[in-house]
Amino acid sequence: xxxxxxxxxxxxxxxxxxxxxxxxxxxxxxxxxxxxxxxxxxxxxxxxxxxxxxxxxxxxxxxxxxxxxxxxxxxxxxxxxxxxxxxxxxxxxxxxxxxxxxxxxxxxxxxxxxxxxxxxxxxxxxxxxxxxxxxxxxxxxxxxxxxxxxxxxxxxxxxxxxxxxxxxxxx
Amino acid sequence: xxxxxxxxxxxxxxxxxxxxxxxxxxxxxxxxxxxxxxxxxxxxxxxxxxxxxxxxxxxxxxxxxxxxxxxxxxxxxxxxxxxxxxxxxxxxxxxxxxxxxxxxxxxxxxxxxxxxxxxxxxxxxxxxxxxxxxxxxxxxxxxxxxxxxxxxxxxxxxxxxxxxxxxxxxxxxxxxxxxxxxxxxxxxxxxxxxxxxxxxxxxxxxxxxxxxxxxxxxxxxxxxxxxxxxxxxxxxxxxxxxxxxxxxxxxxxxxxxxxxxxxxxxxxxxxxxxxxxxxxxxxxxxxxxxxxxxxxxxxx
Numbered sequence: 293x294x295x296x297x298x299x300x301x302x303x304x305x306x307x308x309x310x311x312x313x314x315x316x317x318x319x320x321x322x323x324x325x326x327x328x329x330x331x332x333x334x335x336x337x338x339x340x341x342x343x344x345x346x347x348x349x350x351x352x353x354x355x356x357x358x359x360x361x362x363x364x365x366x367x368x369x370x371x372x373x374x375x376x377x378x379x380x381x382x383x384x385x386x387x388x389x390x391x392x393x394x395x396x397x398x399x400x401x402x403x404x405x406x407x408x409x410x411x412x413x414x415x416x417x418x419x420x421x422x423x424x425x426x427x428x429x430x431x432x433x434x435x436x437x438x439x440x441x442x443x444x445x446x447x448x449x450x451x452x453x454x455x456x457x458x459x460x461x462x463x
Numbered sequence: 464x465x466x467x468x469x470x471x472x473x474x475x476x477x478x479x480x481x482x483x484x485x486x487x488x489x490x491x492x493x494x495x496x497x498x499x500x501x502x503x504x505x506x507x508x509x510x511x512x513x514x515x516x517x518x519x520x521x522x523x524x525x526x527x528x529x530x531x532x533x534x535x536x537x538x539x540x541x542x543x544x545x546x547x548x549x550x551x552x553x554x555x556x557x558x559x560x561x562x563x564x565x566x567x568x569x570x571x572x573x574x575x576x577x578x579x580x581x582x583x584x585x586x587x588x589x590x591x592x593x594x595x596x597x598x599x600x601x602x603x604x605x606x607x608x609x610x611x612x613x614x615x616x617x618x619x620x621x622x623x624x625x626x627x628x629x630x631x632x633x634x635x636x637x638x639x640x641x642x643x644x645x646x647x648x649x650x651x652x653x654x655x656x657x658x659x660x661x662x663x664x665x666x667x668x669x670x671x672x673x674x675x676x677x678x679x680x681x682x683x684x685x686x687x688x689x690x691x692x693x694x695x696x697x698x699x700x701x702x703x704x705x706x707x708x709x710x711x712x713x714x715x716x717x718x719x720x721x722x723x724x725x726x727x728x729x730x731x732x733x734x735x736x737x738x739x740x741x742x743x744x745x746x747x748x749x750x751x752x753x754x755x756x757x758x759x760x761x762x763x
Contacts, residue, residue: 357537383536412531414573415539
């Protein structure tokens with residue numbers, strides 16, 4: 293009888309350990325996913341910056357229509373995130389809600405201001421708008437890039453710590 | 464893009480670029496030559512020279528939106544031509560744009576308010592006979608020719624057909640197309656022709672580049688007439704490259720009355736002048752030899 297009880301207790305302990313491990317693993321994964329999200333945000337920002345430079349060069353040098361410009365543009369990050377498809381459908385007007393999923397409000401506002409000018413004003417004004425957007429975005433991108441490794445470590449560590457804390461509470 | 468477009472082709476070019484009410488209006492009047500939209504005033508349709516008022520009007524804001532759509536959301540692509548008062552849709556439909564000009568250093572740099580948009584619809588199949596090439600053959604491609612007629616007769620069409628013919632088999636002449644307004648070139652017609660196309664170049668700059676770098680045997684140029692162009696043409700007159708050009712004038716007297724053209728005729732740039740007419744879909748050219756160039760006056 294006592295042997296059976298011991299075996300039962302042993303199984304329960306094992307289940308507890310597995311449960312605690314799962315809790316810790318889940319929170320750590322959340323932390324890592326969030327850290328990866330930060331990296332994607334930076335990559336999207338880099339791609340948007342490259343796109344704006346491309347738009348500026350194409351408008352200045354070749355007066356390329358925006359629709360044609362988006363159709364011939366290729367960028368893996370913008371394709372993966374569905375932003376490029378939205379741009380091809382209806383320019384920044386259609387793409388902005390999707391961009392909002394990956395970028396800070398402050399940066400989206402910069403793009404909204406650019407969208408108001410793009411295709412609607414003279415070449416000179418569009419160039420100025422592109423340059424302004426590029427400057428603002430590159431400043432933000434630089435600070436984001438600088439803080440990225442630290443933030444990624446922070447979120448991963450926070451995930452691990454939360455897991456441990458939850459495990460302690462559950463024990 | 465071909466210029467030999469039918470009315471239906473033109474409608475499909477406009478589909479998606481103008482709103483449905485205008486499109487259905489154009490479908491309702493298949494003989495429409497011109498659709499004129501005026502800000503705050505009734506729009507008009509021209510059929511066979513007569514103006515019809517369909518009872519629709521647009522605000523200035525709506526005209527701006529229509530222009531934006533016509534430009535395919537890319538004003539910058541048409542900026543240069545808009546400053547000169549027009550834009551082309553697919554190199555086939557011309558839209559005249561007038562409004563409040565913003566002038567900087569005596570040049571129109573932008574249009575502030577839009578007051579009028581005129582969409583010129585292709586309304587008849589172009590003539591296909593080619594008296595100009597016949598004349599070029601007779602003169603062994605050695606003489607400059609000036610073709611003149613009032614607007615709408617078909618000078619551009621005749622130049623296009625002739626440029627294509629002389630640059631294709633069996634003549635195979637290296638031909639430069641000074642296509643400043645993007646109206647002369649026809650990708651279908653000129654598919655196998657020895658055509659070097661210069662689109663959008665100011666004619667004086669384009670002429671110089673063409674002579675220096677492209678070594679043409681003939682140059683085709685549409686609607687010459689201003690003083691700078693005349694000087695550029697004069698500068699190239701002794702380079703051995705004949706110029707085939709067109710100009711707006713109802714008759715020889717009107718041609719003579721335009722100082723830049725008179726300068727060119729006096730200098731003997733054009734040995735032949737032809738008044739173009741179109742009757743029952745056939746081109747006819749009334750030729751006049753410019754023998755009296757130099758010190759003597761060209762007699763009309």
